[in-house]
Amino acid sequence: MTSYNxxxxxxxxxxxxxxxxxxxNTVAEHLVAMGFKELKMNDPWTIQPGDRYFVTKNDSxxxxxxxxxxxxxxxxxxxxxxxxxxxxxxxxxCEMLCDGNIVxxxxxxxxxxxxxxxxxxxxxxxxxxxxxxDDPLHPQRRLVKFDRHLLTIPHLxxxxxxxxxxxxxxxxxxxxxxxxxxVAEPSQAKGLVKRLVAEKLGINAEDIIDYDLSLFDTxxxxxxxxxxxxxxxxxxxxxxxxxAALCALLDTSANICNMTRVMAIFDNEETGSGTKxxxxxxxxxxxxxxxxxxxxxxxxxxxxxxDNSFMISADDAHGIHPNYPEKxxxxxxxxxxxxxxxxxxxxxxxxxxxxxxxxxxSLCERAGxxxxxxxxxxxxxxxSTLGNILTGQIPLRGVDVGAAIWAMHSARxxxxxxxxxxxxxxxxxxxRL
Numbered sequence: 001m002t003s004y005n006x007x008x009x010x011x012x013x014x015x016x017x018x019x020x021x022x023x024x025n026t027v028a029e030h031l032v033a034m035g036f037k038e039l040k041m042n043d044p045w046t047i048q049p050g051d052r053y054f055v056t057k058n059d060s061x062x063x064x065x066x067x068x069x070x071x072x073x074x075x076x077x078x079x080x081x082x083x084x085x086x087x088x089x090x091x092x093x094c095e096m097l098c099d100g101n102i103v104x105x106x107x108x109x110x111x112x113x114x115x116x117x118x119x120x121x122x123x124x125x126x127x128x129x130x131x132x133x134d135d136p137l138h139p140q141r142r143l144v145k146f147d148r149h150l151l152t153i154p155h156l157x158x159x160x161x162x163x164x165x166x167x168x169x170x171x172x173x174x175x176x177x178x179x180x181x182x183v184a185e186p187s188q189a190k191g192l193v194k195r196l197v198a199e200k201l202g203i204n205a206e207d208i209i210d211y212d213l214s215l216f217d218t219x220x221x222x223x224x225x226x227x228x229x230x231x232x233x234x235x236x237x238x239x240x241x242x243x244a245a246l247c248a249l250l251d252t253s254a255n256i257c258n259m260t261r262v263m264a265i266f267d268n269e270e271t272g273s274g275t276k277x278x279x280x281x282x283x284x285x286x287x288x289x290x291x292x293x294x295x296x297x298x299x300x301x302x303x304x305x306x307d308n309s310f311m312i313s314a315d316d317a318h319g320i321h322p323n324y325p326e327k328x329x330x331x332x333x334x335x336x337x338x339x340x341x342x343x344x345x346x347x348x349x350x351x352x353x354x355x356x357x358x359x360x361x362s363l364c365e366r367a368g369x370x371x372x373x374x375x376x377x378x379x380x381x382x383x384s385t386l387g388n389i390l391t392g393q394i395p396l397r398g399v400d401v402g403a404a405i406w407a408m409h410s411a412r413x414x415x416x417x418x419x420x421x422x423x424x425x426x427x428x429x430x431x432r433l
Contacts, residue, residue: 010420011221013243014233018126018216020060020083020267021143023239027062027246027265028054034250036064041286045294052253055287059128059141060084060267061277063287064249070258072297075308076288078262078396079248079427080279080386081241081315082269085234086111086409088118088176090125090193090213096177097189103180105151105193109172110214111270116170117411118215122149123178127213129197139209144197149218151178178215217411229337229417236405236413238269240420241314244403248427259308260291261431269315269386279389288394310359311398312430313351313387314423316415317341317374319404332375334404337416339370340423343385343400351387356399360426367429369422372404 017023028038036052039045047053047067054064060083068074088107096104109115124146131140153176158164170176183189191205193213198205221233242265249263266279273280292302319336320328334341342357343350357373364371376382387400403419 010240010243010417011223011231011233014221014235014239017083017235017239018124018145019087019214020085021128021212022126022145023083023235023242024056024060024062024265025143027064027242028056030246030250031062031064034253041290045290047291047294049295050256057283058267058275058277059143061283062265063262063284065260065262065287065291066249066253066257067291067295068258068260069256072292072295072301073304073308074258074260075305075310076260076262076291077257077431077433078264078284078309078311078398079245079430080264080266080284080311080313080390081245082238082266082279082386083242084111084267084270085237085239086113086270088113088178088215090127090211090215092210095180095189095192097186101183101186101189103183103189103192104177105180107177107215109176112409114407114410115172115176116155116168117407118176118217119153119155121152121411122218123151123153123215124148124218125150125193125196125213126216127211129201129208129213130210131203132207132209142201142203144200144211144213146196146200147218151180151215153178219412223417224414230414231417231420232412232414234412236415237316237408238314238402240403240405240415241316241423244420244423244427245314247424248431251424251428252431255432257431257433259433262288266386273386273389279386280392282393284390285394306394306396309396310356310430311351311387311390311396312360312427313385313390313398313400314427315343315385315400315402316405316408316413317343317402318408319406321406327377327380329375329377332373334372334374336404336406336414337418338372338404339419340364340426341372341374341402341404343374343402345376345382345384348388349382349384350400351391351396352399352401356397359397360399360401363429364422364426367422367425369425374402374404 126145268278
């Protein structure tokens with residue numbers, strides 16, 4: 001059975017990262033422990049070869065780098081992933097009073113979750129809270145997470161829907177609202193969530209202006225399988241790739257490298273990346289330019305550096321399902337446990353081409369791990385990910401890759417521990433070059 005130590009513990013990483021804000025917080029804690037220092041975008045930067053820094057954006061995206069020892073034109077070795085996962089966000093004024101003084105919460109679906117996988121699970125709340133400050137343009141921000149089982153979304157009994165197992169269309173506004181609990185008096189319902197948050201943080205509820213809160217499944221990550229070969233958890237897509245990138249960066253941090261090594265964990269990939277902290281924004285371009293300038297470069301140096309760069313866009317892939325093999329391409333269907341996956345699409349939904357796919361296959365070969373390929377079944381429309389969106393901002397060579405998983409976008413997904421080790425090995429080989 002595969003084991004992990006310290007920051008290699010994928011299960012602990014997933015459990016500590018119930019939502020995007022907490023994922024970034026967890027990554028930052030590991031970086032600080034390994035000597036990385038935080039930079040602010042509105043501060044002047046002075047960077048020397050070998051310096052270790054990180055930058056956050058909106059508390060939900062994080063970018064870490066180790067400055068290269070070569071000329072500023074040497075370029076960047078980038079691994080990107082994302083911090084967000086499909087689920088449910090809590091709306092403002094969320095409390096809804098029902099018969100018997102039962103309070104349910106009004107939610108909005110985030111991204112594309114498999115809705116029915118969220119029924120009848122122990123759920124809780126986590127996210128970011130915005131507090132009053134002396135400067136209205138810069139309110140205080142605090143993270144909050146309830147570790148106890150706080151909510152559930154109860155399914156309708158089969159006696160009231162005899163056809164439930166024959167197909168069950170769901171209303172996101174009606175069927176998917178979580179029950180928080182029962183209050184003694186109807187007047188206690190209004191503002192209940194803010195009061196719970198205030199009690200948790202030890203503050204006054206009146207100081208809470210707003211919040212970014214989401215539901216998460218409190219069931220901890222678990223190792224399953226005949227030989228303990230699989231891990232099941234929420235948020236494997238894409239926190240497993242964020243964890244693999246983090247491990248690789250920290251594993252190779254003592255190595256001397258001419259190129260600047262970069263780990264970019266974006267937010268909002270599941271909703272199209274079109275935010276200031278998403279891959280569709282110029283944030284990575286800004287950071288790379290700031291590094292170039294802080295190390296004595298100019299615009300032409302930056303353009304030359306970009307041309308010498310390579311990016312691995314890491315977002316999990318679809319493993320062939322034992323019960324639905326017909327859903328996959330007949331000759332390019334990766335297996336869970338079969339090694340890292342290169343993702344290819346003729347319509348450029350992925351940034352991979354023959355050149356960049358060959359680069360990653362060579363990295364896997366040098367790392368001593370197998371390499372697989374994913375191509376969509378030609379009758380099935382596929383999705384997109386970070387790679388092709390980023391190349392609309394920065395003209396990088398690069399490849400889209402991932403680990404093959406089952407039940408992508410379920411409340412609980414399944415991945416292979418050996419694939420995770422192999423992905424770390426491939427990423428570490430990339431950073432060591």
